[in-house]
Amino acid sequence: MPKTSLDKSKIKFLLLEGIHQCAVDALHAADYSSVELLPRALEGQELLDKIADVHFIGVRSRTQLTGEVLQHAHKLVGIGCFCIGTNQVDLNTAREKGIAVFNAPYSNTRSVAELVLAEAILLLRGIPARNAAAHRGGWLKSAENSHEARGKTLGIVGYGAIGSQLSVLAESLGMHVIFHDVVAKLPLGNAHQVDSLKTLLAQSDIVSLHVPQLPSTQWMMGAQQIAQMKPGSILINASRGTVVEIEPLAEAIKAGRVIGAAIDVFPVEPKSTKDEFVSPLRGLDNVILTPHIGGSTLEAQANIGLEVAHKLITYSDTGTSTSSVNLPEVALPAHPGKNRLLHIHRNIPGVMSEINRILSDGEVNISAQFLQTRDNVGYVVVDLDARSSDMALEKLAKVPGTIRTRVLF
Numbered sequence: 001m002p003k004t005s006l007d008k009s010k011i012k013f014l015l016l017e018g019i020h021q022c023a024v025d026a027l028h029a030a031d032y033s034s035v036e037l038l039p040r041a042l043e044g045q046e047l048l049d050k051i052a053d054v055h056f057i058g059v060r061s062r063t064q065l066t067g068e069v070l071q072h073a074h075k076l077v078g079i080g081c082f083c084i085g086t087n088q089v090d091l092n093t094a095r096e097k098g099i100a101v102f103n104a105p106y107s108n109t110r111s112v113a114e115l116v117l118a119e120a121i122l123l124l125r126g127i128p129a130r131n132a133a134a135h136r137g138g139w140l141k142s143a144e145n146s147h148e149a150r151g152k153t154l155g156i157v158g159y160g161a162i163g164s165q166l167s168v169l170a171e172s173l174g175m176h177v178i179f180h181d182v183v184a185k186l187p188l189g190n191a192h193q194v195d196s197l198k199t200l201l202a203q204s205d206i207v208s209l210h211v212p213q214l215p216s217t218q219w220m221m222g223a224q225q226i227a228q229m230k231p232g233s234i235l236i237n238a239s240r241g242t243v244v245e246i247e248p249l250a251e252a253i254k255a256g257r258v259i260g261a262a263i264d265v266f267p268v269e270p271k272s273t274k275d276e277f278v279s280p281l282r283g284l285d286n287v288i289l290t291p292h293i294g295g296s297t298l299e300a301q302a303n304i305g306l307e308v309a310h311k312l313i314t315y316s317d318t319g320t321s322t323s324s325v326n327l328p329e330v331a332l333p334a335h336p337g338k339n340r341l342l343h344i345h346r347n348i349p350g351v352m353s354e355i356n357r358i359l360s361d362g363e364v365n366i367s368a369q370f371l372q373t374r375d376n377v378g379y380v381v382v383d384l385d386a387r388s389s390d391m392a393l394e395k396l397a398k399v400p401g402t403i404r405t406r407v408l409f
């Protein structure tokens with residue numbers, strides 16, 4: 001019998017990078033007992049060995065699931081990114097291997113927005129430099145470079161979930177908000193979209209970056225853009241380390257053209273707490289340096305743990321792929337009394353007609369069928385009588401273009 005569905009106790013989950021315990025609890029409550037939780041990221045041979053043996057893996061931003069790593073993931077059914085960004089996963093390779101990738105697109109939005117707003121207020125008052133001086137015995141009691149947030153212009157680059165949440169919080173302080181986005185966005189409150197990054201940089205007292213890591217956002221704040229910032233302004237980056245060129249930023253801060261910065265993400269980040277953090281920004285008193293903790297609040301981590309664990313559980317239990325970031329999205333009803341066949345295939349001519357030819361065999365009694373495609377991949381789900389499911393599965397698995405099959409009982 002070509003059963004490709006395992007007993008739940010044999011389905012292995014590996015959760016890395018200190019994912020919140022509530023994810024483990026949720027998996028256990030759903031009868032997935034084989035869950036390994038590690039506090040650190042994995043890389044190299046250790047990652048290859050571990051990933052070869054698991055059905056689901058959970059990562060945050062540090063473990064890199066490249067195309068090469070995924071070639072070793074022979075059993076992998078799903079990946080949970082317990083964060084917003086999914087740039088650490090080769091999404092195309094995952095899709096071509098029929099591996100579903102999920103994330104938590106909103107669970108740490110508020111945490112990032114609150115941190116950025118707090119940093120904006122502290123930097124406008126010159127607090128980081130005064131704090132550093134006081135720790136060394138200094139006493140910088142002056143109003144120089146110290147401003148209220150009220151009435152200042154905040155320029156937000158990337159008006160998505162975080163950028164727009166920040167916009168609302170900043171307006172409640174009486175700030176003016178302008179934003180730049182590649183997509184026309186509905187402005188919240190009195191915010192307004194400007195025509196270019198250059199316009200935003202020329203007008204903003206504070207520039208805050210909230211774009212994803214993409215080829216088009218790589219080094220989008222380089223020497224030229226930093227030079228276009230208003231003299232005496234502030235830069236905040238809690239997006240990705242590939243967005244800002246650090247050397248010209250350090251130069252602009254030393255020259256006093258940029259009067260402060262808060263940087264949470266870096267081109268190269270230490271892999272573990274034991275590795276040294278190296279950056280030209282170290283030692284600059286008016287720069288807040290944080291170790292990629294924009295989304296690291298207990299509230300966010302617990303919410304993320306639950307949200308992503310439930311997405312993995314639902315996908316494993318029912319085949320529902322809603323909110324997957326790389327596979328076709330199919331929302332499936334319960335299938336009581338029926339077996340469910342899941343068939344992920346290359347979206348090429350002839351595959352569906354062959355599947356339908358097999359399913360139209362008089363011996364196959366179908367109760368429901370679902371199809372969705374995304375880019376080069378199709379996802380077909382068929383609910384049918386238990387007595388015909390093994391035969392149908394065997395035939396479906398042989399259809400040219402098949403990537404992966406599963407059966408759920």
Ligand SMILES: NC(=O)C1=CN([C@@H]2O[C@H](COP(=O)(O)OP(=O)(O)OC[C@H]3O[C@@H](n4cnc5c(N)ncnc54)[C@H](O)[C@@H]3O)[C@@H](O)[C@H]2O)C=CC1
Pocket residue numbers: 084085105108109112157158159160161162163180181182183210211212213214216217220238239240264265292293294295296
């Ligand atoms: N520091 C941290 O711990 C965290 C960092 N992040 C980072 O923040 C990023 C943004 O998060 P969300 O707001 O949830 O994403 P989102 O997808 O909701 O918004 C991103 C926005 O950027 C815009 N955009 C894309 N390319 C652009 C470009 N070249 N110029 C201007 N706008 C552009 C998009 O149109 C979109 O409106 C994430 O992709 C992630 O990398 C997210 C959470 C925590």
Ligand SMILES: O=C(O)CCC(=O)C(=O)O
Pocket residue numbers: 060061062082083084085086108295296
């Ligand atoms: O929590 C993390 O490790 C990464 C947070 C982040 O950058 C994200 O959610 O995209």
